[in-house]
Amino acid sequence: MAFPVDLRRCRLLGLTGTACLALGGETAGALPVRDLLAPASAQAALGLVGVYFGVVLLIAAWVLLGRLVRGPQPPTPRALLLVLAVWAGPLLLAPPLFSRDVYSYLAQGAMVDAHMDVYAEGPDTLGGPLADEVAPVWQHTAAPYGPAFLGLASALSALTRGELPAGLLGMRLLALLGVALMAAALPRLARHSGADPAAALWLGALNPLVLLHLVAGAHNDAIMLGLLGLGLVAARGRWPVLGAVLVTLAALVKAPAVLGLLAVVALQARAGRPPLRAVLTTAVGAAVTTVAATAVAGTGYGWIGALDTPVSPHNWALTSLLGRATGALLDHLGSNLAPLAVPAWHLLGLAATAVAVLLIWLRLRFRPVYALGLSLLTVAVFGPAIRPWYVLWGLFLIAAAAPSTSVRHRVAALAGVLALAVLPSGGPADAGQLVLAVSGGVLGVVVLWQAHLTAQAPAPGRTA
Numbered sequence: 001m002a003f004p005v006d007l008r009r010c011r012l013l014g015l016t017g018t019a020c021l022a023l024g025g026e027t028a029g030a031l032p033v034r035d036l037l038a039p040a041s042a043q044a045a046l047g048l049v050g051v052y053f054g055v056v057l058l059i060a061a062w063v064l065l066g067r068l069v070r071g072p073q074p075p076t077p078r079a080l081l082l083v084l085a086v087w088a089g090p091l092l093l094a095p096p097l098f099s100r101d102v103y104s105y106l107a108q109g110a111m112v113d114a115h116m117d118v119y120a121e122g123p124d125t126l127g128g129p130l131a132d133e134v135a136p137v138w139q140h141t142a143a144p145y146g147p148a149f150l151g152l153a154s155a156l157s158a159l160t161r162g163e164l165p166a167g168l169l170g171m172r173l174l175a176l177l178g179v180a181l182m183a184a185a186l187p188r189l190a191r192h193s194g195a196d197p198a199a200a201l202w203l204g205a206l207n208p209l210v211l212l213h214l215v216a217g218a219h220n221d222a223i224m225l226g227l228l229g230l231g232l233v234a235a236r237g238r239w240p241v242l243g244a245v246l247v248t249l250a251a252l253v254k255a256p257a258v259l260g261l262l263a264v265v266a267l268q269a270r271a272g273r274p275p276l277r278a279v280l281t282t283a284v285g286a287a288v289t290t291v292a293a294t295a296v297a298g299t300g301y302g303w304i305g306a307l308d309t310p311v312s313p314h315n316w317a318l319t320s321l322l323g324r325a326t327g328a329l330l331d332h333l334g335s336n337l338a339p340l341a342v343p344a345w346h347l348l349g350l351a352a353t354a355v356a357v358l359l360i361w362l363r364l365r366f367r368p369v370y371a372l373g374l375s376l377l378t379v380a381v382f383g384p385a386i387r388p389w390y391v392l393w394g395l396f397l398i399a400a401a402a403p404s405t406s407v408r409h410r411v412a413a414l415a416g417v418l419a420l421a422v423l424p425s426g427g428p429a430d431a432g433q434l435v436l437a438v439s440g441g442v443l444g445v446v447v448l449w450q451a452h453l454t455a456q457a458p459a460p461g462r463t464a
Contacts, residue, residue, distance in 0.1 A: 005064045007075050007083070014061030014087040018211060020054030021424075022094035023047075024440075025216070029095040030102075030426040032164060033132055039425075039433055048433060049440035051097070051424040056444030058087070058208050059416050066412070069202045070405075077187050080201045084183060087206070088215050092172065097216035099387075099426040103133035105220060106167045108143045109153025112299060118143040118150060119302030130162060135426075142306050148252035149220050151297030168218070175218045179210060181226025182396060188233045189400035193369050203408055204399030208419040213389035221389055224253040225396050228260050232369060232397075235264040236271070240278070243267070244285030252293050252303075256379050256393055259372060261286055262361060266368035317386040319349035346384040353382045373397030388418040 027037055028047030037044040065083065068075055075083075096102045107123035107130045116125060122140040123131040131139070143150060152174060160166035183205040187197035204210075214222040227250035235243025243264050250257035261282055268278035294301060323342030330338040357375045364371035377394025380386055395411055402408050423429050423437065 005067055007065075007068060007079060010061050010065040010068065011083050011086050013064070014058055014083065015090070017054040017057030017059075017061055018087050019090040020050050020057065021097065021212075021216065022054075022090040024050030024052075024054060025094045025097045025424055028424045029097045030100045030424070031095050035095075039430070045436050048424065048436045049443065052420075052437045052440030053444045053447075055208070055212070055419060056441045057448070058211065059419055060444070060448050061087075062202075062206060062208055063416070065206065066202055069196075069198050074196075074198050077197050077201055080198060080206060081183055084179075084201075084206050087211055088176065088179070091211065091216045092176070093169075094216060096168065096218060096426075097424045098212055098422045099217045099219065100133070100135045101220075101426075102168060102171050102218040103130070104135070104138050104143075105145075105149075105153050105171055105218075106157065106164070107131050107134050108145070108150060109155075109157040109167075110162055111143075112150050112154035112297065113157040115298070117302060118299060119306040128162075129164065130167075133164070143303075144306055145220065145254060146252035146303050147294045147297035147299045148249045149223065149254070150299055150303075151293065152223070154297065171218045172215070175214055175220070175222040178220075178222030178224070178226035179205065179214055181230050182210075182222070185226070185229030185233050186396075186400050189229065189236075189369055189397070192236050193367070193401035195401060199408065200400045202399075203412055203415075204396045207392070207395065207399075207412075207415050209389055209392055209395070209415050212419055213387075214392070217389065219389055220253055221392060224250045224257050225392065226250075227253065228257045229396065229400075231260060232263055232267065232372075235267045240264065240268045240271075240273070241281055241285045244282040245289045248286040248289040249293060252290065256376055259357070259375050259379070262375075263368040263372040266365060266371075270366070270368070317349075317384055318382060319345040319384055349382045349384060353378055356382070367401060367403075369397055370401035370403065373399075373401060388421050391415065391418060 024047040026047060027043040028051055031037075039045075065075075065080075069080075091097075104123065107126055108118050110130050111118045111121070111123070111126050114126070119142050122138065122142060123134045124139040125131075153171075156167060156170045156174070160170055183201060186200045186204045190197045190200035210222075213219055214225075227246050231243045231246030231248075231250060233243075234240070234246060244261065247257060247260040247264055250260060264282050265275070265278045268282070269275050294303075320342060323345035326345065327338045327341035330341060356378045360371050360374050360378070364374070373394045373396070375394070376397065377391065380390035380393050383390075391414065395415060398407065398411055402411070420441065423433060429437070
């Protein structure tokens with residue numbers, strides 16, 4: 001007998017998972033400095049176990065929901081949106097999880113509100129309680145974000161007067177707005193691409209990475225992807241200029257979304273508009289939007305130079321790993337070229353990305369949404385830095401436009417693995433924390449297996 005699956009069970013299992021995440025995060029999350037507990041304390045240890053227990057339950061709920069979506073009576077997109085709301089509910093008031101980036105957002109917003117040059121100075125220049133919350137590695141680093149996001153962060157800073165709890169809630173609400181825009185765009189993009197809207201929502205919006213990092217982590221990638229998705233919906237319809245405006249705003253949150261302008265042009269060409277006219281209208285819309293957003297934010301054009309903001313020296317991007325390994329080898333050989341190894345590999349990664357993106361568009365120019373998804377995934381994988389949520393840049397659009405179920409399965413497997421890759425505190429893991437995280441995950445597997453055995457057991461008085 002198979003494990004019984006229905007929408008109510010999936011909803012309840014995922015809700016239990018995110019509730020455990022929220023509760024565990026109260027002691028093991030990316031807490032404000034004044035609330036941080038020693039990792040070795042009993043409360044932090046219990047919280048870490050609880051978080052990973054919840055992550056495993058959430059992944060299981062998502063996998064089971066996928067079986068329903070592929071079944072003979074799949075849930076409707078509206079029913080899936082309700083599941084997303086239920087799963088996200090416990091995370092609304094939870095502390096930040098899996099990253100401290102949200103504190104950087106708040107500090108940078110306060111800097112813009114105070115008319116400081118956020119592209120020339122780091123949060124340490126701001127000083128005070130907000131700057132104290134920023135991870136040390138980013139204290140002296142200029143903002144890598146565009147004026148559209150920093151304008152929102154500045155407005156939030158003025159609205160909340162720099163108060164940390166209100167600021168954290170405001171950033172999470174912004175992230176939830178982004179996720180809502182993603183969920184609104186996915187079914188429309190899927191229908192345009194000839195894909196199943198329910199399957200697109202399952203992979204692109206109910207994905208554990210969305211809940212763990214865009215909602216619980218309050219990352220600004222949510223706003224970027226929401227604007228990007230909405231812009232592509234507009235571009236494929238009757239509002240190509242609006243599409244260019246929205247995609248440009250997405251790029252003025254985080255730069256990788258600028259590739260979406262290629263899709264805006266391609267979608268207009270597919271709709272029968274002359275290619276030259278499509279290029280001109282997109283370029284003009286993007287230029288006007290850039291000038292207007294930069295003027296409104298009041299940040300100036302320093303964001304162009306900030307695009308090469310240095311990444312963490314210990315990040316685990318492919319090119320960074322290869323660079324560190326090459327540097328160690330050269331150092332061992334006594335070569336004075338060792339310091340150049342990481343920059344050289346980063347340049348090679350950028351070159352490989354450019355070539356790969358060019359090949360993708362040459363081959364898939366008649367499937368612009370899918371081509372854009374693959375391009376953004378390539379940027380995430382071969383870029384100088386990678387975090388689990390960066391994969392969502394491409395996954396979001398691949399969910400809407402993947403040509404086959406096998407592609408979705410491979411991307412879903414990647415998402416499931418990456419959902420387990422980061423500690424809830426957002427910091428590096430030591431051996432003890434790894435043991436606790438694995439223990440929480442194993443406990444979740446044991447509980448799920450016991451539930452499976454219970455479901456298979458015959459009722460009293462009946463034979464198997």
